Amino acid sequence: MKFDIKFEENSLHDFNSGLVYYQLISEGLVERFNDEFWICIEKLLENPRTFQMRYLNIRIVQVDKFPFSIHFFIEENTIYVQRVLHNKREY
DSSP states (O other), X not given: OOOEXXXXXXXXXXXXXXXXXXXXXXXXXXXXXXXXXXXXXXXXXXXXXXXXXXXXXXXXXXXXXXXXXEEEEEETTEEEEEEEXXXXXXX
């Protein structure tokens, strides 16, 4: 089954905040974070139901090598990315 993906406004803001943070540290680091994030999205699109449901109907996938996780839910054939959260911050 092919899935579509939709990013909620907050999720894009979260992702962009991560990019800005890593940009301040190193150009190479921001590129690695960006690459790892989109690789994670590709894995998510391949088979989103393999990721564990953690709360309500929200599933979580961890971005490799970075302390960020993608929180999403599935309705029919659409993945809705709700947030991209840093794992060490309190929300």
